[in-house]
Amino acid sequence: MSERLGSLRSLAYGARRRLSKVVLAGFFASLAGAAAAEEITIAALGDSLTQGYGLVQEDGFVPQLEAWLRARGHEVTVINAGVSGDTTAGGLARVGWTLTPEVDAMIVALGGNDLLRGIAPEVSRANLEGILQAADAGSVEVLLVGLQAPGNYGPDYKAAFDAMYPDLARAYGALHAESFLGGLETAAEEDRTDAIARYMQADGIHPNAEGVARIVEALGPEVEALIARVPRS
Numbered sequence: 001m002s003e004r005l006g007s008l009r010s011l012a013y014g015a016r017r018r019l020s021k022v023v024l025a026g027f028f029a030s031l032a033g034a035a036a037a038e039e040i041t042i043a044a045l046g047d048s049l050t051q052g053y054g055l056v057q058e059d060g061f062v063p064q065l066e067a068w069l070r071a072r073g074h075e076v077t078v079i080n081a082g083v084s085g086d087t088t089a090g091g092l093a094r095v096g097w098t099l100t101p102e103v104d105a106m107i108v109a110l111g112g113n114d115l116l117r118g119i120a121p122e123v124s125r126a127n128l129e130g131i132l133q134a135a136d137a138g139s140v141e142v143l144l145v146g147l148q149a150p151g152n153y154g155p156d157y158k159a160a161f162d163a164m165y166p167d168l169a170r171a172y173g174a175l176h177a178e179s180f181l182g183g184l185e186t187a188a189e190e191d192r193t194d195a196i197a198r199y200m201q202a203d204g205i206h207p208n209a210e211g212v213a214r215i216v217e218a219l220g221p222e223v224e225a226l227i228a229r230v231p232r233s
Helices: 002-038 061-071 088-098 112-117 121-137 155-172 182-190 209-229
Strands: 040-046 076-082 105-109 141-145 175-177
Touching: 040 061, 040 088, 040 209, 061 076, 061 209, 076 088, 088 121, 105 121, 105 209, 121 141, 121 155, 141 155, 141 209, 155 175, 175 209, 182 209
Parallel strands: 040 076, 040 105, 105 141, 141 175
Antiparallel strands: none
16 A cells, blocks of 8 residues: 555656646746847848948948847847948838838938939938838837038038938937947047048948947947837737
């Protein structure tokens, strides 16, 4: 009789252990699922500066930004939606297929090639507005990165171009960063030199790997503010 009781106790103990393992497995699976659900996907819609022109992949803006954010504890994936030579019109043409269902937020950094081509500010403004409308329709949070026009286009052109970024950001409730290259200007000031060329590639237009790192340091907090706006499930 005692042997039978011992056997029953052994079976009951084994059953409890198996049940505990099942419960714990389900618990950790639910935690993993919750963590995955909290990961945020950001699309970076831009031109060659976003695309990483002239750099090996890991030195580009998108990989460096994603690494910077992850190092600060953010579960985030940044999608490279930069196309070299793109204008605001190009960005508008492809924003629809950029905003796939998994995209939670978008960085918009366009306008430099509009300047190079002397496109009228009202045209660029209408294109950017179309991009913001698409994001708004998809409930996607936006960080609109601005740009300052040079003075050689005249004061009216410069005033209209410079103003369109903050104006549109206010109108659509988007976040606004003054300049994509602002971090390079700050770095040059801190180094007590105006030689921004140190952070540029040989063409004098695109940043080198160190320059991109400076850009990410400056824009990173703005992207963190963008992340904070994304609703958590």
